[in-house]
Amino acid sequence: MAGESDLIEWIRERSALQTKLNGLVDLGVGDDLAILKWPRDELLLVGVDQVIDGVHFDSAIHSPKQIGKKAMNRNLSDCAAMACLPAAALAAVGLPKSMTMEHAKELYQGMREAGEAFGCPIVGGDTASTPGKLTVAVTILARSAGGTPVKRSGAKAGDGIYVTGPLGGSILGRHMDFVPRIEMARKLAPVATAMIDLSDGLSRDLVHICKASGVGAILEADAIPIHKDANQLSKKDGVSALEHALSDGEDYELLFTAGRDPDKKIAVKIGRIVAEKGIWIEDRQKAKQTLKPRGWEHQVGK
Amino acid sequence: MAGESDLIEWIRERSALQTKLNGLVDLGVGDDLAILKWPRDELLLVGVDQVIDGVHFDSAIHSPKQIGKKAMNRNLSDCAAMACLPAAALAAVGLPKSMTMEHAKELYQGMREAGEAFGCPIVGGDTASTPGKLTVAVTILARSAGGTPVKRSGAKAGDGIYVTGPLGGSILGRHMDFVPRIEMARKLAPVATAMIDLSDGLSRDLVHICKASGVGAILEADAIPIHKDANQLSKKDGVSALEHALSDGEDYELLFTAGRDPDKKIAVKIGRIVAEKGIWIEDRQKAKQTLKPRGWEHQVGK
Numbered sequence: 001m002a003g004e005s006d007l008i009e010w011i012r013e014r015s016a017l018q019t020k021l022n023g024l025v026d027l028g029v030g031d032d033l034a035i036l037k038w039p040r041d042e043l044l045l046v047g048v049d050q051v052i053d054g055v056h057f058d059s060a061i062h063s064p065k066q067i068g069k070k071a072m073n074r075n076l077s078d079c080a081a082m083a084c085l086p087a088a089a090l091a092a093v094g095l096p097k098s099m100t101m102e103h104a105k106e107l108y109q110g111m112r113e114a115g116e117a118f119g120c121p122i123v124g125g126d127t128a129s130t131p132g133k134l135t136v137a138v139t140i141l142a143r144s145a146g147g148t149p150v151k152r153s154g155a156k157a158g159d160g161i162y163v164t165g166p167l168g169g170s171i172l173g174r175h176m177d178f179v180p181r182i183e184m185a186r187k188l189a190p191v192a193t194a195m196i197d198l199s200d201g202l203s204r205d206l207v208h209i210c211k212a213s214g215v216g217a218i219l220e221a222d223a224i225p226i227h228k229d230a231n232q233l234s235k236k237d238g239v240s241a242l243e244h245a246l247s248d249g250e251d252y253e254l255l256f257t258a259g260r261d262p263d264k265k266i267a268v269k270i271g272r273i274v275a276e277k278g279i280w281i282e283d284r285q286k287a288k289q290t291l292k293p294r295g296w297e298h299q300v301g302k
Numbered sequence: 303m304a305g306e307s308d309l310i311e312w313i314r315e316r317s318a319l320q321t322k323l324n325g326l327v328d329l330g331v332g333d334d335l336a337i338l339k340w341p342r343d344e345l346l347l348v349g350v351d352q353v354i355d356g357v358h359f360d361s362a363i364h365s366p367k368q369i370g371k372k373a374m375n376r377n378l379s380d381c382a383a384m385a386c387l388p389a390a391a392l393a394a395v396g397l398p399k400s401m402t403m404e405h406a407k408e409l410y411q412g413m414r415e416a417g418e419a420f421g422c423p424i425v426g427g428d429t430a431s432t433p434g435k436l437t438v439a440v441t442i443l444a445r446s447a448g449g450t451p452v453k454r455s456g457a458k459a460g461d462g463i464y465v466t467g468p469l470g471g472s473i474l475g476r477h478m479d480f481v482p483r484i485e486m487a488r489k490l491a492p493v494a495t496a497m498i499d500l501s502d503g504l505s506r507d508l509v510h511i512c513k514a515s516g517v518g519a520i521l522e523a524d525a526i527p528i529h530k531d532a533n534q535l536s537k538k539d540g541v542s543a544l545e546h547a548l549s550d551g552e553d554y555e556l557l558f559t560a561g562r563d564p565d566k567k568i569a570v571k572i573g574r575i576v577a578e579k580g581i582w583i584e585d586r587q588k589a590k591q592t593l594k595p596r597g598w599e600h601q602v603g604k
Contacts, residue, residue: 026345030514031454032383032498033349033444038340043328047335047426048441050394054433081334092352092394092439124349131356132434137394139350139441142335152333196334212332 007104007127014112018121024087025123034123036088036141043144045084049074050137053096057176059134064103066176067136068110074199075140076118076180077252081197082149083189084142085182086120092137094130111138118182147189150256155194155213159257161271164188167202167251168230168244175250184266185254195256201249204293206279209257219246219271219281219291227251246281247294309406309429316414320423326389327425336425338390338443345446347386351376352439355398359478361436366405368478369438370412376501377442378420378482379554383499384451385491386444387484388422394439396432413440420484449491452558457496457515461559463573466490469504469553470532470546477552486568487556497558503551506595508581511559521573521583521593529553548583549596 008029015029027035038044051071053059059067072089079086091111095104104127115122120140164184185195194209202224210217221242230244257273280288310331317331329337340346353373355361361369374391381388393413397406406429414424422442466486487497496511504526512519523544532546559575582590 027451027453032380033347033386033442033451035384035451036346036348038344038346040342042340044338044340044346044443045335046338046390046392046441046443047428048392048394048439049428050396050430050439052396052430052432052434055430078334082337084335088348090348090350090441092350092441094352094354094434094437126349126351126439128352128354128357130354130435130437132354132396132437133432135396135432135434135437137350137352137428137439139348139392139394140335141346141348149329149335149337151329 007101010105011108011125015122018112018116021116021119021121022087025121028121028123029125039143043149045082045142045149046140047075047078048137048139049078050135052135053133062176064106065110068107069114070176071136071138072111072114073178073180075138076114076120076182077197079140079142080181080185080254081195082142083147083185083192083195084149085145086118086140087143088123088141089115089120090139091122091125093125093127094132094135095127096134097129099134107136118180147186150189150192150195152194152196152209152212155209155215155257155273157215157273157275159193159259159273160261160269161217161219161257161273162262162267162269163225163253163255164267165253166225166227167198167253168227168241168248169233170229170248170250172229172233174229178252180252181254187266188254188256188262191258191260191262192256193258195254198251198253198255199249201247201294202255203246203291205255207293209255210277210279216274216276216278217271218274218288221281221283223268223270225268309403312407313410313427317424320414320418323418323421323423324389327423330423330425331427338425341445345451347384347444347451348442349377349380350439350441351380352437354437355435364478366408367412370409371416372478373438373440374413374416375480375482377440378416378422378484379499381442381444382483382487382556383497384444385449385487385494385497386451387447388420388442389445390425390443391417391422392441393424393427395427395429396434396437397429398436399431401436409438420482449488452491452494452497454496454498454511454514457511457517457559457575459517459575459577461495461561461575462563462571463519463521463559463575464564464569464571465527465555465557466569467555468527468529469500469555470529470543470550471535472531472550472552474531474535476531480554482554483556489568490556490558490564493560493562493564494558495560497556500553500555500557501551503549503596504557505548505593507557509595511557512579512581518576518578518580519573520576520590523583523585525570525572527570
């Protein structure tokens with residue numbers, strides 16, 4: 001059995017190489033806390049997001065590297081949702097006793113490489129042995145970097161609703177392997193009035209924007225881009241591809257609203273914001289029906 | 303069954319009340335990321351630390367509120383170790399399906415109250431149902447607030463070694479219920495050359511300081527303050543109270559080095575830093591023996 005301190009020592013050595021990824025890190029992994037020099041007059045954005053074995057991935061199928069990558073990329077996707085740039089990350093990992101040191105290192109390597117792709121070093125963390133399931137909680141710090149963060153609360157009646165890519169069927173593999181839309185987000189920020197990344201599913205994430213903004217929305221069924229994975233899944237389970245696109249979640253595309261059309265190469269229009277609260281979907285004949293949020297929700301005992 | 307969104311809604315309402323705890327929070331819980339206005343020219347310190355059922359607490363014995371309090375206080379203790387002030391916290395919670403909504407709220411309440419005691423709001427988090435054990439990972443952001451963070455790496459030969467309180471036997475209850483030494487740390491910062499909070503145990507945490515500083519240490523057996531819990535435990539298990547004080551861990555007192563004695567009301571001297579690498583303990587007759595680090599270490603599979 002190898003101790004936690006060996007793993008931490010290994011992580012510390014790797015992390016030391018990362019501290020020069022951006023000019024912010026004064027002291028990285030290895031003390032009680034990391035120290036960052038925060039750039040003057042830049043807003044600090046921060047969030048945490050976890051992945052758990054049997055919920056967000058399956059350790060019997062997915063490699064430790066894939067798991068680490070997903071854990072980091074979900075957080076980078078949150079940076080995209082606010083149109084800010086990642087600055088530093090931290091990871092709290094609960095390692096089951098059955099996990100080998102080699103796999104723990106691969107997990108860390110997956111996080112590290114995903115962060116590096118966006119100039120984001122891992123500056124701290126906590127590793128502990130758990131009698132439960134493999135759990136990876138990544139905290140992300142991000143900077144406004146000359147832009148204004150795009151919140152969920154800015155959608156106005158008359159705005160268009162847009163999405164950056166085709167949706168549905170991510171469970172076939174894309175949910176483990178996606179590119180956080182940070183570059184797109186930075187280009188969209190000047191026109192976007194509200195934004196979110198699609199993790200819970202279009203129908204539910206649109207509710208988040210509408211609730212925060214105090215507005216309603218009408219989606220156009222024909223305009224919603226359907227991923228080929230949704231079509232493939234539809235053939236298997238008989239649920240329509242549109243239903244998959246509306247409900248599956250974990251697309252990690254951006255859903256946003258804007259007062260004028262953004263670059264068509266980046267996003268397609270799928271509906272419009274209205275003053276009346278509620279979410280509807282309309283067909284080609286403009287027949288409206290209420291859209292029930294069906295995206296994925298973790299259940300908590302009563 | 304109640305959904306995650308109900309719990310998040312409840313947390314959001316409670317958190318909204320906290321955003322005015324300090325002047326830093328621009329946007330709290332409820333968007334993809336929280337937004338903070340970081341004070342100009344203040345260093346940002348950040349870390350994450352988790353507690354897991356069956357490892358750091360026992361949900362069959364400890365109340366959700368106690369668990370939440372410990373999760374937050376461990377991180378506040380890390381702020382003390384660096385002599386900085388907490389600014390904001392985030393919590394990633396993995397909730398077993400058996401946990402009731404009421405208990406989840408109490409857990410959050412425990413974190414919230416512990417943070418409030420030091421003006422530290424919870425600005426974000428992630429809640430997910432887990433097939434594993436209850437896991438709470440708290441991320442802490444802290445500010446230098448006019449001081450210089452005290453690292454582990456500044457100890458010099460000739461420095462004294464000090465501790466802020468009696469040690470050992472924390473397992474009898476103190477490990478769940480301690481006061482982070484933030485106020486003491488701010489008073490000690492001007493004299494402390496290196497500092498750490500005692501979580502792994504005196505013998506191991508002293509190694510952390512010595513390794514980071516490239517020095518050795520000699521402890522004086524008679525000078526180490528023994529907690530009455532260590533004496534009580536010693537009667538039960540036959541292990542000496544001194545051994546408990548050296549090895550038990552989770553004391554959450556501060557261990558630090560200084561070139562001159564600090565206020566005697568705050569800390570007692572227990573040894574001295576030497577140039578030669580290694581850790582020794584000497585008795586009244588100045589007979590030295592090598593001290594083996596025996597503090598608590600999480601085991602990771604090989």
